[in-house]
Amino acid sequence: MRITSLLSVLVIAISGSLVSAEDPVDYEKQVKPLLRAHCFACHGSLKSEGGLRLDAGQLILQGGDGGAVVVAGKPTESSLLERVGSDEDDLRMPQQGRALNKKEIQLLSQWISQGADFPAGDMPEQDPSLHWSFVAPQKAELPELGDIAWSQNPIDRFIAARHQEIGLSAVGPASPAALLRRVYLDLIGLPPTAAEVQAFLADPSAQAYQQVVEKLLADARHGERWGRHWMDIWRYSDWYGRRQVNDVRNSFPHIWRWRDWIIHSLNEDKGYDQMIREMLAADEIYPQDDDRIVATGFLVRNWFSLNYDIWMRDIVEHTGKAFLGLRFNCALCHDHKYDPISQQDYFRLRAFFEPLEVRNDRVPGGPRLAKYIRYNPGSGASLKPISAGLARIYDQTLDAETFMYQLGDQRDLFPDRAAVQPGVPAFLGALQTPIQEVALPAQAYYPGLKPFIQQHERESRHERAAAAGKSLDTLAAQSDGDSDAETAAVKAAEELLADRIKQAADNQQPRPQALKILQRAIAYWDFEIAVEEEAKASSWLGDRTGRGHRLEVRANGDAAVVAAPAEDWPANSAFHRLPSGRVNRTAAQFKVNSTGSASLRTRQKVILEKPNWSVVAMVRLDKSQLGLQQVVVAAESGWALLASGEDESASQLRLLHYHDGSWQAGAAEPASPPLRLQVGREYFLAASVAENRVQLYLRELGSKAELQLQVIDLVGEGSPPLESMLSIGDVDGTAWWQGMIDEVALWDTALEVDELAALAGTQAVDPQVLAARQSLMKARAKLALQQLPVRHAELELAAAEAEVVAIDARLAADNAVYRDQLAEGTTVEELKKRASQAVRDAAAHSAAAAVAAQQQKVQQLKVAEKPTPSELATAEKELMMLQAQSAAAQQATSEVSSGYDLLSPTYPATSTGRRRALAEWMASRQNPLTARVAVNHIWMRHFGRPLVESVADLGRSGTTPSHPRLLDWLAVELMENEWSMKHLHRLITSSRTYQMGTVAGPQRKMNMARDKDNHNWWRMEDRRLEAEVIRDSLLAVSGQMDATIGGPVQDPAKADTIYRRSLYFSIHPESGGQIQMLGLFDPPDPSDCYRRSVSVVPQQSLALVNSGLVLDVGRRLTGRLTETIAVTDELAAERQFIQSAFLSVLSRQPIEAELEICLAFLEKQRQLFKLTPPVADATTEGAVAVSSDYRVRARESLVHTLLNHHDFVTIH
């Protein structure tokens, strides 16, 4: 059998090595730790898999369900060795984690062969639920040991008792100056001002310090200082994801409102328990209180758009670590190895949060916001940050189920396992309040009911109506009488045009050749489109016969030209006459597509009697579409001239012929250089077909260059059909021409090149007529422009008034539906219908106003000095769209409905109550962990080190508290004082322990011998300032700090010029997500920072030496201090300056040695500067300039140096 043979190999190996390793094995020191590390998790107090426990000698020998695993003295018979040495994955122990190595197996074998001895007192592991932090803290009696006289502060009693136990002697108090600086930096994160230092030093009374503590605790800056601490623990981060493309993926924009909530909560000394309730469940407990709901930013911060599983995981991990000091996250993949948290417990905790979704509520003064729609994988969509809003969570999926999955891979659900229900691990007690659905007030699930929104929506409409009325009055007053001139101008222009037409008809003298040719044309159209004001989407066409045609646009976008009786003609029907020849008007058909581009297409097949014919057209390309082939002119099934857009300004022309069912390039390639139609120019384009040959001819109007295009020889390819639909602009209705078509003529003969040239040379339209016609159009547009604004203003007012009616109706309906506010004599349904009708009426009015506005725009473009055709075309297109919308809106007013737009998105009307239950449990006095975790964090931030080193793990794998009774006493004290953190701060800062000096002093040798690491607080420790405090202190010292509290995030790139406190600058884990200088001073990792690290590296020195901010601060402070120097004696003045600089920067007086060194330094710098006048630093904008007085400049240099002093960045 395989196992046996394996075992024998193992035994040989072991017995071979035993010869050289006969040292007795120590069970306590060698075996038990090995088993603890690798085996206890499954075979110990947490679990006894297979009935086997290995956490005590007696239990090891006892074996498990399968019998003995260790036979004393007989390694070969001990299956324990077999299992740990197996090379089969299914058999080898431990099943999770690394296999034991040879040395370790050998050790076990040796222990067994030596008799598997263990000491008599060997005890199994304690019941895990009895672990110190899992049992509710009790307030121990204050110890009566130690130096009772030292202090009666309870903290000191615990500390002094320990001192006595170990034989330590506490050092004396810190100097008053050092103490003052310490307590300022600890409580408000800023050093005292020089005046504050002097006042404190001048007041030797015992109460002076206590008064300072009270003052600082009442100072609004206290909330900023401690807010930043809690932001570390609660993982505050502004949004990130892909900042470079403005794509929100993690956290959420405007989460700074949660930051402000933290600051305000601390300042008002809100209980820590209450803060937890609000962060986890304010939306359920206080559903109408937005000031509290912002606290759910704690949950929003963990949000990750791409993968909600990650959101849930981060919530579980950090809720566990931040509030409970437990590493729930370890139990994602397997039962916790140390704490009694099963994998199921992990998912039960997650289930509290499973229904979550984020939302963004409107804030006063902010825009209306749409509902957040969950990211659709694969859509590639990004979520842009919005300008203002309140980011919060809510329960969206009320029946959300949580399923367990394997090994941390959400794709691998445990098969056939029911959903887990929300719950907490048994060892931490049960939920105090059951999970009960919360019926939300209407305002919570329909935020549009909020008074500020209703008020804003009403007032803004009333304001709009008032403004519309005012501007109508103004316009009406202005336009009175003003239109007379325009009316006259129109009349004059009409007369002029009639005159010109008459002249043109009389004088038209085309070149004889051209005339001759034209006379042979079988059909001829000269087009003009005049959009009439009232005609909506119909237009007028004229031809040179003098007849008018109406262009009718049909619903499907088709258009047809129909002859209209003369009496219907518009007044400007100045049409040219066709010189002569047969006219086939009915054969023409227009198509207008939805984008407004047009093409001409013969309605019927043109029957050509002989295979020789020609077509000419004036064309202008208004827009070229990249890649889109546009047919310029084509005979169906024969040949086509294609313009394919190469870029946005030109189209390359190619001649194609139809062969074998598809369009193909001609036998000969186009002439070089490639022929192009340039956007905005007019061309004379002709195609001449003779037998089987097609020739193209192109000339740019106004240019002499003529180009005979290529010739396609159709011999052998089939002849062009004699019956064909002729097109200009499209071939089959799919490829659209975008431009102008004018003057199309068709011949029943193939024209020669010289004939075509002559045609192209003809004045298409008499220039004088053209000019007169344009003048008339302009005059009419001007007249219209005179009238349009008033009309527009009237419509705007009507729309605004309709909106007022509508909002009142909506609010009445909203209040009736959601608030049961119903006036007598009406019904909810009635109010809804009324609101619906009013909304639709208002929409129709608004649409009409929008049309008027656009008409105005179009007319303005028409009268512009230099009209841009594309702009006009776009405007006209827009107008058509608006007209269609207006018609639809008008149509909608006659419908019957009770639907109307709500003032905000709506959300589920109930919440599951899961988080409320969790929060109550977490924030209850019965929870053994919550208060301890908080106290430990607070202690650490006053003393530099916590009472429990592993601040985020108070479980069984965490470290044990250095002062368990003190920790528990403080935890109970916190809870008994309504979880007041200020109470703790007061208690701590008032203790002698806190007020000790940092210098070991005469007791050094004795104390160091007994407690070299100061675990027992026989002295205070020196600490380096946190990154933010360094920058904030610089701002404070400069006297320039902007003390504004709260508000939107500031740009870290501007931190050298915006003097706000550092916590107001954006922080997130991406590049640029922190103030550059702070990045060098161990800033918080916004993803995980339960405790900051502290480093001393040269880059920090470089930052303080070279940063523009530090230079500026130094120069500003120097200027201020210099002004206060009152003495005239130079040496005395310098001494005074040095003293006040020390006081301002380091909060203390210099000692004599420092004074001397600084005086010498000033002298040295003065000598240097005397010789070298300052040069302005061109590289830094807005920087404070170097003083031009060399003496002041030396002082600047001194202050700059003091800002680099070790003591400046240190709390002693």
Added chain:
Amino acid sequence: MKKRRQIDGHCCGRIQRRSFLADIGMGFTGLALGSMLAEDQLAGAEAKSGQSPDGLPHHRPRAQSVIWVFLSGGYSQMETFDPKPALNKYAGKTFQETPFENPLDSPLHDKRSRSVIEMVRDKYSTIFPMQIGHRKHGESGIEVTDWWPHLAGCVDEISFVRNLWTTDNDHAAENQIHTGRHMLDETQPSIGSWISYGLGSVNDNLPRFSVLGGPTRADTRSSFESYYLGPQFSGVPLSLDPANPLPYGKRAGDVLPQQQRNEFDLIGKLNQLSGVEYPDDPAVLARIRAYELAYRMQTAVPEAMELAEETKQVEQLYGLDDSKTKVAGQRLLAARRLVERGVRFVQVYPTDYGRWDSHKNLKVLHGQMSESVDKPIAGLIKDLKQRGLMDDVLVVFCTEFGRTPAIEERGGGTDGRDHHPHGFTVWLAGAGVKRGYVHGATDELGFHAIEPGHYVTDLHATVLDLMGLDGRRLAVPGRKRLEIDHGQPIRDIYA
């Protein structure tokens, strides 16, 4: 063998360096403090458990410095260093139509292609032939594609590892090859920061872990972050501009050099007095030393970045005279100058973010990208060799994942390859590794790394081991490291 140049009086040859480190010891605030404490006879007393290690290697190191060259976007294994003739033979056929096992059926497939986004990626199976020829080179006869003519001349210096795999099917794999964890897992410190944490630098005047050409994008920063090890162990991005190579590394224009010298002197004196006042504050000494180093850094870093000092021949070697190769050449040359001066870990991005990502048009893109890197990287190897630095410096050349043997057919694509975490090639050269050697393989189609392949942390384990470190001994209490984080050194490639 040419020794590395002397810096500030310290001779930085190998033996001297080690004894220098041994002399000073390293305390909990890093090298600067460690050295001061050692002088103050306090090092032993203040060393604390759970703090950074002493800067000494755990075992005899085979390498002193690492140049980690990362090519962002994912180069194709087949078109670089793992040519697959079968792709040409079965071009256009599906995997099923070949005599080989269908790699998409392997249970490994789904395990190793986890996307961050909750979505299922398309699978492609129509074989795309190799887009470039290949041939054998050198005495070792190692096959390299024709896009790497210069590097092909160096194959006898290189150990290729052709069976790496990763699990992220998206570009967060770029972070994964540096940190060892999938983006959906807990974040871990990057490989460079572990080296920085474990060994520090032998030249304090330069950032111990330097980054050139990066980060290539804001969200790729974690590729050189140190997380819980503390920010002093993060990579420091250096600019190639000698006028301003590092943040705050330049004296303000209106501060005179002598003025600043005097200020530094005053800082030192005042801080010494502070040390007298607060003798139990260990940071005073560290800060005095930090200011001394800072003063020197101001000149040492620009000096290291001063590529103009190099000879014409060296410039040509790295392709600085050709606009196509200039960018990669400058970054790699700067890397050589940094390791020469004792920087432990230089992370170089010769190409910008995602530039190797060839979902379409692979032939053109890979051709251009290979050309931009081939000469410079070959230049680096030749340069290290001629300077006798191949015994000291380990070069790692890698990417985040390979590319599919099949055509990426998304959106009608016909000429590109998709992301491919299942098997790809990296290579190592220099200190401690075999020359002219191939380790591991992918299957005939270039799809799966043949078992046992190497997860990315095997590469980390190799680098740490060659540098004399045992990753397990670096672990920080309270910060759980999994088995997979530690990986196994690829000992087969050891010289």
